[in-house]
Amino acid sequence: MRDVLIVNAHLIRDSTTLVPHGWMHVSQGRITALGAGTAPVLDGAEIIDAAGAFVAPGFVSTHSHLFTSASRGLGASEYLYGWASAMYAPTAGCTPEQIYWHTLHGALDVLANGVTTLFDFNDPRRPWAAMVDGRRQELPPLRPFEFGTAQIDAKVASGLRTVTAIQLESESGSAGESLENWTATVEHLRAQDRSLALDAAVYGAVQWADDPATAELEVRAMGDHHVLNQAHFLETPEHVELQRSKFAWYADAGALGPSMIFGHFVQTTPEIVAAVADSGSAVSWQPVANGRLGSGFADVTGLRAAGVRVGIGIDDQACTDLSDPWQAMRFGLFGTRAHRQDPTSLTPADVFAMATQQAADVLGIGDRVGSLDVGKYADFVVVDPRDPDVGPVRDPLASYVLSMSLRNLRSVYVGGRAVAHGSRSTHPLADECRRRVHDLA
Structure with missing residues (x-):
């Protein structure tokens, strides 16, 4: 070279x-x-x-879903769950080969916009199931094992550096089988070019789960494979009390700590924030997506004051519709100042740090x-x-x-x-x- x-x-x-x-x-x-x-x-x-x-x-995104790049403009006036049903529909029937091209499309898009490293959530092998009263309904069957590995292959082929979150498909079947399938996908990732496929992570799924065993299985995978876990959590204003009740599942399972990241983290309480800060857990902030979906505005100033590590994510190309890191920085900066009615509450240097070095630190890759x-x-x-x-x-x-x-x-x-x-x-x-x-x- x-x-x-x-x-x-x-x-x-x-x-x-x-x-x-x-x-x-x-x-x-x-x-x-x-x-x-x-x-x-x-x-x-x-x-x-x-x-x-x-x-x-180059910008570092702490939270992205690359496979959604071809699903923009959908669910334009929906909250999270209604939007997700609309957004997932175009890829629900994708083959492994088709999801490869969708993922590559997303990866090349973010690279062209200046994002050189990101935390990406694989589209799970189990297609999206509609949420009613805060709970998932009838679960579709799993897609082929190669549906997950094809997305990893596309990310490596793109030249983008990624940490890939893989969901433990634990809604049916034994925990052992779920962990075995998850481990096989992780092994596929770790056989790739490790300068690009930086590592695997757990795709935290407690927000959609009906059983605390989901959190326990995620913690087992975190410990056995020494990986991060990022969970979409306390995101939407729908069924807030049900969401908050599940924080105890993570706490009781032993998930809290430097390897735990909470994505979005909008509908919090002082007690939950204190527990996250005391444990050394981190937060991934998606200001544009939270605005697009009417989710609310995360109290990033309060989180930072409490000592919580925060990094910015550009999130789905389908819920920001433009994978623009400057849009993410400015929306977060201006929204915080407007919400606080205080132009000193967050500075340009603060949001730049959260979109670069601090984002990398949240992902445990700040040395690279x-x-x-x-x-x-x-x-x-x-x-x-x-x-x-x-x-x-x-x-x-x-x-x-x-x-x-x-x-x-x-x-x-x-x-x-x-x-x-x-x-x-x-x-x-x-x-x-x-x-x-x-x-x-």
Whole structure:
């Protein structure tokens, strides 16, 4: 792999460190050196001239569902459960091959928009079952084992770095059989390129479960395989008391701790927040999705004040409809300030950190991604404030969060290799992927 030297860049290393007129050296896919001023001479290196543009870490999403990329615009006036019934319908009958292309479509989409690492929930092998009075109804049969592994294969093929959450299909059959099938999928993932398939995780499903045994089985998988668990939890204003009652299932099963992430976490109580903070559990915040579905606004300021680790997720392409990390940062920032009626309650630096380094820390991969530091993967975006021109940049980080958008995104790099230019994927299968997904629809 050829060395890369980025020059004439305004480096945003993280939420607190900026290097004007900077350069960065990439070798074997990792950052090996960076600094300000005149760049070193490196024979044979590929030169990327940023021409005064921002070079910043690729975004990290703590919560995504890539397979939904072809299901946008559905359930446009529904709460979570009604939206889910509408959104899942187009993929309910997908074969493993078809879900591969749907997942690849989603992965190439987020990469082209500057997200280089994310936590992704595999579409479970059991199709979505409608929720009535907060409980799942008649369960459809399981889809083939390859339905899960095909999604993993698509993510690896895309060049995106992922942590993949896999659901334990424990609603029927024995716990041992559920764990055996889950383990086989994890083993398939761990046989892939581990620089891309970073690891597996548990797809927490207690919100939809009828039995505390679901939480117990998830904790068993977490311990046996040393993986994270992220649960959609306390998301929707529907049947709030039923949702809250299930927090005790996780607490009693021993799930709480640094390996537990609660996704959404809107309909909380002071007691639940205190338990999460005391245990070291984390929260994944999806401000755009929560607005789209009328779920409410998570009290992120209060969570952070309590000491809870928080990372931003872009969530479904089907419940944000545009996988735009700037949209996520700004919606979260502006919504919090409006809700609090306080412009100091959250800053541009805060939401940038939650969309990069702090997101990586929540996922336990902050030693590899999330900032421009020597030794980390060279995953970065080139963002030009003069194309289109936003005027003089007086506060670089504030301008990056408040004024930049996908129209300013010039290029995206993973491991020092270009994966998109001008929000268009450079992947050799991009055109075929688009054709297949549209033909299927």
